[in-house]
Amino acid sequence: xxxxxxxxxxxxxxxxxDAGLASLPMSDRGFTLGDGLFxxxxxxxxxxxxxxxxxxxxxxSAAELGFxxxxxxxxxxxxxxxxxxxxxxxxxxxxxxxTRGSGPRxxxxxxxxxxxxxxxxxxxxxxxxxxxxxxVVTTRHAGAPSARFKTLSYIDNIxxxxxxxxxxxxxxxxxxxxxNIACASGANLIIRHKGTxxxxxxxxxxxxxxxxxxxLKAGLIEEARVTPRHLELCSAAALTNALIGVRNVGSxxxxxxxxxxxxxxxxxxxxx
Amino acid sequence: xxxxxxxxxxxxxxxxxDAGLASLPMSDRGFTLGDGLFxxxxxxxxxxxxxxxxxxxxxxSAAELGFxxxxxxxxxxxxxxxxxxxxxxxxxxxxxxxTRGSGPRxxxxxxxxxxxxxxxxxxxxxxxxxxxxxxVVTTRHAGAPSARFKTLSYIDNIxxxxxxxxxxxxxxxxxxxxxNIACASGANLIIRHKGTxxxxxxxxxxxxxxxxxxxLKAGLIEEARVTPRHLELCSAAALTNALIGVRNVGSxxxxxxxxxxxxxxxxxxxxx
Numbered sequence: 001x002x003x004x005x006x007x008x009x010x011x012x013x014x015x016x017x018d019a020g021l022a023s024l025p026m027s028d029r030g031f032t033l034g035d036g037l038f039x040x041x042x043x044x045x046x047x048x049x050x051x052x053x054x055x056x057x058x059x060x061s062a063a064e065l066g067f068x069x070x071x072x073x074x075x076x077x078x079x080x081x082x083x084x085x086x087x088x089x090x091x092x093x094x095x096x097x098x099t100r101g102s103g104p105r106x107x108x109x110x111x112x113x114x115x116x117x118x119x120x121x122x123x124x125x126x127x128x129x130x131x132x133x134x135x136v137v138t139t140r141h142a143g144a145p146s147a148r149f150k151t152l153s154y155i156d157n158i159x160x161x162x163x164x165x166x167x168x169x170x171x172x173x174x175x176x177x178x179x180n181i182a183c184a185s186g187a188n189l190i191i192r193h194k195g196t197x198x199x200x201x202x203x204x205x206x207x208x209x210x211x212x213x214x215x216l217k218a219g220l221i222e223e224a225r226v227t228p229r230h231l232e233l234c235s236a237a238a239l240t241n242a243l244i245g246v247r248n249v250g251s252x253x254x255x256x257x258x259x260x261x262x263x264x265x266x267x268x269x270x271x272x
Numbered sequence: 273x274x275x276x277x278x279x280x281x282x283x284x285x286x287x288x289x290d291a292g293l294a295s296l297p298m299s300d301r302g303f304t305l306g307d308g309l310f311x312x313x314x315x316x317x318x319x320x321x322x323x324x325x326x327x328x329x330x331x332x333s334a335a336e337l338g339f340x341x342x343x344x345x346x347x348x349x350x351x352x353x354x355x356x357x358x359x360x361x362x363x364x365x366x367x368x369x370x371t372r373g374s375g376p377r378x379x380x381x382x383x384x385x386x387x388x389x390x391x392x393x394x395x396x397x398x399x400x401x402x403x404x405x406x407x408v409v410t411t412r413h414a415g416a417p418s419a420r421f422k423t424l425s426y427i428d429n430i431x432x433x434x435x436x437x438x439x440x441x442x443x444x445x446x447x448x449x450x451x452n453i454a455c456a457s458g459a460n461l462i463i464r465h466k467g468t469x470x471x472x473x474x475x476x477x478x479x480x481x482x483x484x485x486x487x488l489k490a491g492l493i494e495e496a497r498v499t500p501r502h503l504e505l506c507s508a509a510a511l512t513n514a515l516i517g518v519r520n521v522g523s524x525x526x527x528x529x530x531x532x533x534x535x536x537x538x539x540x541x542x543x544x
Contacts, residue, residue: 019298023296026295031424032367033424033430095304104394105394109434141416141428143411144428145427146428151306154307155305155421155424157379158307158379159417162380
């Protein structure tokens, strides 16, 4: 078994263990049905960035989908810190995964199941290059649980990214089923248009990203129904997520954008 | 670890083993991202029903999504038979699950990954009672990979079923994102309307079910854009899937239907 992590340790339901000894029951609903949630967080070398926002989204999503946390929040946070020690001061991608636990066959949520909560950390390298985006045919299921929450049901986004790569781009722009722009395959989108900075609306399938939320709160971007026409007209664009922070977009559908580093810098600075 | 299966054996990539010894790597993309496919088949006590149709759908879906089968088809079929011996002549629900295999973090499909192919069997009991259905707000993502293929990304259907149960029904009727009727949470729908038998179209999010395909081929049902209005007017309805075959619907949104057992019988007979 190949382990893509620092130090090969993993944290499960409160216990830190050798990743080689860790395994998932075949009947876990996270595996059989994508019945789970996750968070991806940045270990900066000294702390977990935006930890409280991640935990707030995670616990709220869990509550809305009827998931139970097997250990208290402070114990989870202690686990993330213990795991991060393996990164030895380097950047790390922390992943926290919660599943409904094992159950008999079928979609019905079991009356009693022991949830699985798993944390792992992998090396992360920040790519400073502008990203090229291509609009793809695979859409986001606007309004559905799979789009509103960060669940394990990711097949549509996997296909969207693959389609963008085939088109020669680095990442995809996905429209929502509403016809408006939603997001990239694993990041939120911001566009600069006529002096305002817009980010696609949750109603169109955008996930409420942590960095996106910070920038909205700071008043630097506003939520809007972003259309394909906006993409053709925008003067600059950026992707945001917890790992990359803010990353400049170099082109959309082969139309080069001016890499507006001053603008991107102002967004990045707003996060610190 | 609780194992919901006959005899506690499981088949993985060509090997039959004790389910207690089997486990999934935490980095398997089937688990981390719902990046996998499955089939559910009926073991009748003597054979796997509609085996060739299941295998045709499975291999075609795998090819379209770029999955690789780790062992040849005849070996898979031999594995299913070996596993079914545990059912000792009783009905069984056979599940075959294929994942992309383990990979590093991120959505990008790894250049090389060892796929996981897992077969398991669980006891199955046929429920002869008519099923009560309720239309729910969670929709099917019409046209998307998550609706076109039987993938591991099932969170929307899980939520749909839970919503139907809260409404006091046994199963959900999901509309597609197109606004037309798609299916139940884990079964296709057939309605009888003005003397014709209609089943929702694939364009509206219906999965190409095996029993549905058989009945279409036999000319007993036809694909149509089924609307909410059709549900209000239909005189009878049935659910179909590989395990239940054809099951009568007792009510839709609390409107009782005449349990047309003669009609249902004619559909069931067409399958043999």
